[in-house]
Amino acid sequence: GDFTGRLIGSRLADALKQNVVVENRGGAAGVIATEVVSKATPDGYTLLLSSSTTHGISPVLYKKLPYDALKDFTHIGLIATIPGVMAVNQSVAAHSVKEFIALAKSKPGTLLFGSSGSGGPPHLMGELFKSVSGAPIVHVPYKGSGPAVIDLVGGQIQVMFDGLPSLLGQINAGKLRALAAVSAKRSNALPDLPTMAELGYAGVEGGLWYGISGPAGVSQRITDRLSKEIFAAVALAEIKDRFASQGAFVSPLGPREYAQFIRGEMNKWGPVVKASGATID
Secondary structure, three states, X not given: OHHHHHHHHHHHHHHHOOOOOOOOOOOHHHXXXXXXXXXXXXXXXXXXEEEHHHHHHHHHHEOOOOOOOOOOEEEXXXXXXXXXXXXXXXXXXXXXXXXXXXXHHHOOOOOEEEEOOOOOHHHHHHXXXXXXXXXXXXXXXXXXXXXXXXXXXXXXXXXXXXXXXXHHHHHHOOOEEEEEEEOOOOOOOOOOOOEOOOOOOOOOOOOEXXXXXXXXXXXXXXXXXXXXXXXHHHOOHHHHHHHHXXXXXXXXXXXXXXXXXXXXXXXXXXXXXXXXXXXXO
């Protein structure tokens, strides 16, 4: 998120001849920062790096949320998507998704999948995989992806489903084995890795995404200008290459399409959250 915000922010600063300040407001998986923007003056000067967490999952995860993901925002555009990947510890006796499912079913409840925390994208990618494949794996939540990856490499857990940047270094170092891309298409960073759909597990798609949103009421003129400049930025070969270095795809969508995309993500993850029993009060 910080990488995306600073990269796009610097391009907007050049295009708009304005200083763009990136302010990190941590806490509650982005809910605190999102609430601040939802209540800001809708003049185009306060924007949010909206994400798969703040606008895709949190609206269907939290029983009470201090914002409405659609009504309280002017959605300006989707910037990029980061594919998910399924990776296992090298000691796991499975070299394909099919073999992994068979192994899990032969030892129900013994294979552990780690995540960055309950209800986050990595957790729900794993739950989606469970629901489609029937693999009886057990979730182990961590406080962030970093500690989970350490335990995956160490063998304390056997599998993770996470955004590619969290796992790519260990995959390339040979410490983890990638089994499938949890995305609509293959990643340029791992071009030989098949997607779940290619392997016969349609619908197992996840990962992370980032866009730009403002508070509700930003004028059409300002929205169109910001959207235009974001599109111009992500069309640059330099920006595409920077995202590709992180295993991400530039995925520009305009204001109306981005709002529809957010609605679709909420509809997608709602049933997964319900089936998994994940809740955050």
